[in-house]
Amino acid sequence: MAEVLVLVDHVDGAVRKPTLELLTIARRIGEPVAVHLGAGADTAASTLGEYGATRVLAADAPEFGGYLVVPKVDALEQAVEAVGPVAVLVPSSAEGKEIAARLAVRLGSGLITDAVDLEAGDDGPVATQSAFAAAFTVKSRVTNGVPVITVKPNSAAPEAASAAGAVEPLEVSFGDAAKGTKVVSRTPRESTGRPELTEAAIVVSGGRGVNGAENFHVVESLADSLGAAVGASRAAVDAGWYPHTNQVGQTGKTVSPQLYIAAGISGAIQHRAGMQTSKTIVAINKDAEAPIFDLVDYGVVGDLFQVLPQLTEEVESRKG
Amino acid sequence: MSLRIVVCVKYVPDATGDRHFAEDRTTDREAVDGLLSELDEYAVEQALQIKEANGGEAEITVLTMGGDDAKDALRKALSMGADKAVHVNDEALHGTDVLGTSLVLAKAVEHVGYDLVVCGMASTDGTMGVLPAILAERLGTPQVTLLSEVAVADGKVTGRRDGDAASEQLEASLPAVVSVTDQSGEARYPSFKGIMAAKKKPVEALELSDLGVDASAVGLEGSWTAVDGVTERPARTAGTIVKDEGEGGKQLAEYLAGQKFI
Numbered sequence: 001m002a003e004v005l006v007l008v009d010h011v012d013g014a015v016r017k018p019t020l021e022l023l024t025i026a027r028r029i030g031e032p033v034a035v036h037l038g039a040g041a042d043t044a045a046s047t048l049g050e051y052g053a054t055r056v057l058a059a060d061a062p063e064f065g066g067y068l069v070v071p072k073v074d075a076l077e078q079a080v081e082a083v084g085p086v087a088v089l090v091p092s093s094a095e096g097k098e099i100a101a102r103l104a105v106r107l108g109s110g111l112i113t114d115a116v117d118l119e120a121g122d123d124g125p126v127a128t129q130s131a132f133a134a135a136f137t138v139k140s141r142v143t144n145g146v147p148v149i150t151v152k153p154n155s156a157a158p159e160a161a162s163a164a165g166a167v168e169p170l171e172v173s174f175g176d177a178a179k180g181t182k183v184v185s186r187t188p189r190e191s192t193g194r195p196e197l198t199e200a201a202i203v204v205s206g207g208r209g210v211n212g213a214e215n216f217h218v219v220e221s222l223a224d225s226l227g228a229a230v231g232a233s234r235a236a237v238d239a240g241w242y243p244h245t246n247q248v249g250q251t252g253k254t255v256s257p258q259l260y261i262a263a264g265i266s267g268a269i270q271h272r273a274g275m276q277t278s279k280t281i282v283a284i285n286k287d288a289e290a291p292i293f294d295l296v297d298y299g300v301v302g303d304l305f306q307v308l309p310q311l312t313e314e315v316e317s318r319k320g
Numbered sequence: 321m322s323l324r325i326v327v328c329v330k331y332v333p334d335a336t337g338d339r340h341f342a343e344d345r346t347t348d349r350e351a352v353d354g355l356l357s358e359l360d361e362y363a364v365e366q367a368l369q370i371k372e373a374n375g376g377e378a379e380i381t382v383l384t385m386g387g388d389d390a391k392d393a394l395r396k397a398l399s400m401g402a403d404k405a406v407h408v409n410d411e412a413l414h415g416t417d418v419l420g421t422s423l424v425l426a427k428a429v430e431h432v433g434y435d436l437v438v439c440g441m442a443s444t445d446g447t448m449g450v451l452p453a454i455l456a457e458r459l460g461t462p463q464v465t466l467l468s469e470v471a472v473a474d475g476k477v478t479g480r481r482d483g484d485a486a487s488e489q490l491e492a493s494l495p496a497v498v499s500v501t502d503q504s505g506e507a508r509y510p511s512f513k514g515i516m517a518a519k520k521k522p523v524e525a526l527e528l529s530d531l532g533v534d535a536s537a538v539g540l541e542g543s544w545t546a547v548d549g550v551t552e553r554p555a556r557t558a559g560t561i562v563k564d565e566g567e568g569g570k571q572l573a574e575y576l577a578g579q580k581f582i
Contacts, residue, residue, distance in 0.1 A: 068463060068464070068465075068481075068490060069463060069465075070463070073457075093483075094449070094484075095483065097448070097449060097450050098450060098465065100450070101418070101448075101450035101453045101454045101457075102453055102454065102457040105419065105422075105454055105457045106457070109544065110417075110419070111417075111418065111419065111544070111545070112545055113448045113450060114447070114448070126548065131341075131550070132340075132445075133335065133339075135552065136340075136341065136550050136551065136553060137550070137551045137552075138345075138547055138549070138550050139547070139548045139549040139550075139551075140545055140546060141545065142545050143543075143545060143546045144544035177457075177460060180462030180463065180492055180493075180496075181463055181464050181491070181492040181496075182490065182491045183488050183489070183490060184478075184488075184489040184490065184491050185488070185489040186486045186487070186488050187487045187488075188486045189485060189486060189487070196484075226581070234502075244468075244501075244503050245482065245484060250335070250444065250447070251359065251441065251442075251501070258581070259576070259579075259581050269336050270335075273335075276556075277553075280579060280581075281559075282572065284572070293559075293561055294556070294558075295556050296556075296561070297556075297559040297560070298559050298560050298561075298572065298575045299559060299560070299562070300561075300562055300563075300564050300568040300569075300571070300572055301561060301562070301563045301564060302563065303564065306566075306568065306569070307564055307569045307572065308569065309569070310567075310568065310570060310573075311570075311572050311573050311576075312569075313569070314569060314573035314582075315573060315576075315582050318573065318582050
C-alpha cells in the first residue's frame with residue numbers, strides 16, 4: 001500500500017497532539033510512516049504506532065537543535081528518497097511550514113499550507129483551506145511532484161489505530177546549507193499549566209477592554225474555571241498586556257475551538273481571521289455596536305469586569 | 321562598506337475590504353483597493369533601522385512583483401525612506417503561486433545585488449508565510465526568519481525568534497534572508513518630505529525576459545497547485561444579544577450550560 005510521510009512534532013519524544021491528528025488524516029491516503037528527528041524516538045514510537053504509524057524513521061544529530069530549519073529539511077528529503085511516499089504531511093507550525101516549503105522546492109513539488117482538512121481524491125489528496133480571514137473555503141490539490149501539505153492543529157480528532165510503529169534508523173547526511181543559521185541560545189517558555197491555545201476545546205480571550213496587564217487575571221480566572229486556554233487580541237498584545245504567543249488573529253494563532261469567548265474585543269478583521277471558524281462564539285463588550293456581535297451565538301453588552309467574575313463564580317458553583 | 325539591502329514587498333487587497341476570488345479562482349485584485357501589505361511595512365522599517373545603525377552606509381532597494389498598481393506599494397516604501405525600487409511586472413505572472421513568485425524574486429534579488437534580503441512574516445492575502453524560507457533555499461543563503469528583533473554588524477545578522485516552545489537567539493553570516501514579525505517594532509509613517517522625495521527616486525521596471533525566467537515556470541499554467549473550488553462561508557446566523565442588567569454573567573452561564581459547556 002502507498003505510504004504517507006508524517007513529520008513528527010515532539011518535545012524530546014513527547015508527541016504533540018497535532019501529530020496524532022496528522023497520522024489520523026494520513027490514513028485516509030495511505031499507510032503513515034512517521035519521521036522522528038531528534039531525541040526520544042523510542043518513547044515516541046509507541047504513541048506513533050498506536051495512532052497508525054507502521055514505521056518510525058528516526059534520526060538524531062546535534063544539527064537538529066543547533067541550527068535552524070535546514071537540517072530537518074535535509075533529513076526529510078532523504079526520508080522521501082528512502083520511502084517514495086505518495087504525500088508528505090507536516091504540522092502547520094511556523095517551523096513546520098518552513099521545512100515543508102524548502103522541501104517542496106527541492107522535490108520539485110507543489111506546496112499547500114495550512115490545510116484544515118484533507119481527503120483522498122482521484123488526482124491525489126484534496127486539501128481544504130480557509131482564505132481571506134476565513135470568509136472563504138478553498139479546495140485545492142498539488143498537481144506536480146509528491147504533494148507536500150502542512151495541516152493545521154485541530155483539523156481532525158485523533159483516532160487510535162494500532163500499527164507496528166517499528167523504529168528504523170534514518171541515515172542523514174547534511175548539506176552545506178545545514179549549518180547556515182546557528183541557534184546560539186534557546187530559552188524555553190515557562191508552562192502556564194493551561195491547554196495549548198491551538199489545541200484547546202475552549203478559548204477565553206481578552207482585548208483592549210481588559211485595559212491593562214494587571215487586569216488579565218479576570219480573563220485567566222474564567223479560563224481556569226472552564227479548563228480553557230487564554231488568548232489575547234492584537235491590541236492587548238501590542239499594549240504589552242499579554243505575550244505574543246497568546247495572540248489570536250492574522251499575525252498570531254488561528255483557533256477553531258468548540259467555544260470561543262471574546263472579552264473586551266471589538267472584532268476587527270485582524271482578530272476575526274484567527275477565530276471565526278470557532279463552533280460557538282460568545283462575546284462580552286461594553287459597546288453594543290462592536291463588530292464582534294455580528295459573529296456571536298450569544299453576546300452580553302456590558303462591563304467585562306462585572307460579567308466575567310459573575311460567570312466564573314457561576315461556573316465554579318455549577319461544578320461544585 | 322555599504323550594505324546592499326533588498327526588501328521584498330507585496331501589494332495586496334486591503335484586508336478590511338470585502339475580498340473575493342476572481343472567476344479563475346485567483347485573488348480578485350480589482351474589486352478591493354490595494355496597498356502595501358501591512359506586514360511588509362515592518363520589513364521596510366527594520367531595513368531602515370539597520371541602515372541607520374550602520375551609519376547610513378547602506379542602500380535599500382524595495383522589490384515587488386505585481387501588476388501596474390503594485391507601484392503604489394513601492395512608492396509607500398520609498399516614502400518611508402527606501403532608496404530605490406524594482407518592479408517586476410509581466411502579464412505572464414497572473415496567478416503565479418509561491419514557488420513561481422520565489423523564483424522570480426530570487427532572480428530579481430540577484431539582479432539587484434544583495435548582502436541582506438528583508439521580508440515581512442507573511443502576506444496579508446495569501447498568508448502562507450513561507451516565501452522567505454523558499455527564497456533562502458533558492459539563493460543558497462542562510463535563512464534567519466520570523467525575528468522579533470534583528471541587528472546586523474560585522475558581516476553577521478543576529479536576531480530573536482520567538483517560537484511556541486522557546487525563544488531562540490539566531491546568528492548567520494551575510495548574505496542572508498531575514499523575515500521580521502509584527503513584534504519587531506512599529507513602522508514609521510512617511511513624512512511629507514519623504515513623500516515628496518519618493519517621487520524622484522528611481523523605479524526600475526523589469527519583465528520576465530530581463531530576469532531570464534521562462535513564462536512557463538510562472539502564472540496559472542506554471543503553478544504546481546490547482547484550486548478546484550472556492551466557497552463563501554455562510555454568514556453566521558444572528559445570535560442572542562442581551563444587555564447586562566446585573567445578571568449578565570448568570571445569563572451567560574445559563575446559555576453555556578444549555579450548550580453543555582458547563
